[in-house]
Amino acid sequence: MGERMKTSIVGLGQTEFSKNSGRSELKLATEAILAALEDAGLEVDDIDGLVRYTWDHTSEATIVNALGIKALKYYGETEFGGVNCCGAVAQASAAIEAGLASCVVFYRALNARSGVRFGRGERVLEEVDGGLVTRQPEPPGDIYSAPFGLLVPGQHHALYAQAYAGHYGLDTEAMTEMLGAIAVTQRGYANGNPRALLHDRTLSMEEYRAGRVISTPLRIYDYCLETDGAMAMVIVSRERARSLGAKAVDVLAAGQHIFPGSVPMYLYAADTHSLAPEAVGRELFGKAGLSASDIDLAMIYDATSMMVPIALEDFGLIGRGEAHGFFTSGGHGPGGTLPVNTHGGLLSEGYFHGLNTIAEGVRQLRGESHNQVSAETALVTLRGASSMVLGRA
Amino acid sequence: MTVIRPSDDYLDQPFWTHLAAGTLHLSSCEDCGKAHHPPSPICPHCRSFNTGWKPASGRATLKSFTEVRHPVHTLLEPAVPYVVTLVELEEGVRMVSGLPPGQEAELRVGMALECTVIRHDPRFALPYFLPAPAAGHPDTA
Numbered sequence A: 001m002g003e004r005m006k007t008s009i010v011g012l013g014q015t016e017f018s019k020n021s022g023r024s025e026l027k028l029a030t031e032a033i034l035a036a037l038e039d040a041g042l043e044v045d046d047i048d049g050l051v052r053y054t055w056d057h058t059s060e061a062t063i064v065n066a067l068g069i070k071a072l073k074y075y076g077e078t079e080f081g082g083v084n085c086c087g088a089v090a091q092a093s094a095a096i097e098a099g100l101a102s103c104v105v106f107y108r109a110l111n112a113r114s115g116v117r118f119g120r121g122e123r124v125l126e127e128v129d130g131g132l133v134t135r136q137p138e139p140p141g142d143i144y145s146a147p148f149g150l151l152v153p154g155q156h157h158a159l160y161a162q163a164y165a166g167h168y169g170l171d172t173e174a175m176t177e178m179l180g181a182i183a184v185t186q187r188g189y190a191n192g193n194p195r196a197l198l199h200d201r202t203l204s205m206e207e208y209r210a211g212r213v214i215s216t217p218l219r220i221y222d223y224c225l226e227t228d229g230a231m232a233m234v235i236v237s238r239e240r241a242r243s244l245g246a247k248a249v250d251v252l253a254a255g256q257h258i259f260p261g262s263v264p265m266y267l268y269a270a271d272t273h274s275l276a277p278e279a280v281g282r283e284l285f286g287k288a289g290l291s292a293s294d295i296d297l298a299m300i301y302d303a304t305s306m307m308v309p310i311a312l313e314d315f316g317l318i319g320r321g322e323a324h325g326f327f328t329s330g331g332h333g334p335g336g337t338l339p340v341n342t343h344g345g346l347l348s349e350g351y352f353h354g355l356n357t358i359a360e361g362v363r364q365l366r367g368e369s370h371n372q373v374s375a376e377t378a379l380v381t382l383r384g385a386s387s388m389v390l391g392r393a
Numbered sequence B: 001m002t003v004i005r006p007s008d009d010y011l012d013q014p015f016w017t018h019l020a021a022g023t024l025h026l027s028s029c030e031d032c033g034k035a036h037h038p039p040s041p042i043c044p045h046c047r048s049f050n051t052g053w054k055p056a057s058g059r060a061t062l063k064s065f066t067e068v069r070h071p072v073h074t075l076l077e078p079a080v081p082y083v084v085t086l087v088e089l090e091e092g093v094r095m096v097s098g099l100p101p102g103q104e105a106e107l108r109v110g111m112a113l114e115c116t117v118i119r120h121d122p123r124f125a126l127p128y129f130l131p132a133p134a135a136g137h138p139d140t141a
């Protein structure tokens, strides 16, 4: 218990999610930051720290200039574009606990749908004399994998899915049942969530089965939705959160992991049916003074549906190899034993690089979700690469 | 048929020149003897800088595979469907590979594979892996 983090998320802000925002990433970012401050009851001049992903195009200095932030004392970046969503919160919390800053904003703005899309090969390939060439030193799309046509994260996820199927002896039909149960249930949650890009589009199991196969065994409905928009969240010390009277949600534990082969894309990791170190859940829950059985709901970074069963097993929320039974019996659905991705997830709310995954955990613990469940604690994770436990204040 | 090439500046590196000469070589440690991939100037097992190149046995196990049906680049439209594999070499290293263009095979995670190097042009060849001929499965020979 003594190791618990001593910070809280006190404000959330976001723009609408859309296929074409019609405005710059800077404008999106500042809209989201101002909305997060308003939600927290704080002012621009309260901000003295910023954290962001290295892949974000809008730098800290650009934000300082645009908003006229008087004195930024701390800024930090975490690698990649979404892998480290919880790592960014860990970094903000560490800065606050070390006295480097007192009010840190984590922001992300992207025109990922109308701009260069993460799921397209153009991001990593060049056309030369009518052929295709890679110059990438690291996956996805690097010189050792692109020549075989392995180019985008969605294809790597298909490899994780088939590795899982092979490891546990699940046939094509069993994989369809499991992944379909995830996609269909999350769409149901999205249908109840007005923020979701697919709020108005229902998905039945029959429609899921008929969905176009992108890369076996994954279908179109197993993939997240690239999205334009911006999100921001405000992090302060728990002490300050209590004095603000804001609807705080506490960060109980947060951390990051890289191990040999896990970056890039787990191609060279020891296992591909499991994507986190064996002790990841025990360590994280231990820091929060909890155990896996104390977790009431899970927000899993679902760039594809396959991330969900792997994460629940890796963190010990369900047993190894139990995912098929858990999902096909609705354990993750409304009224299930462990509601998962109650906003619809990246699959059906939108691919907002983990900030919306965190935000739904915060909303649930504030009692403000559109699909509210009874919960005191939430796990948020991206396949163990970064993870955290949130607690009701 | 579009096969994606590493840019020319990479093709002078030993991994690629050995393949162009017809064999798969692995970056290997001269001190502890273990191989590693992708190539690295330091052995991740014993941290020796004394690394070199050794021919691979070509024997491997299938860790995973996927049939890519959706082309993520317009120039790949004629290439789909194609099969990407993740293979574990006998030397203990992982590689991304695939089935040679146009070739079909029944794949199963855990099955034995063997390497076949196919040259696409004088400077550029790739190591593909096909099901190994095994006793009791004469039709795969």
Ligand SMILES: [Zn+2]
Binding pocket: B029, B030, B031, B032, B033, B034, B043, B044, B045, B046, B047, B048
């Ligand atoms: Zn060595």
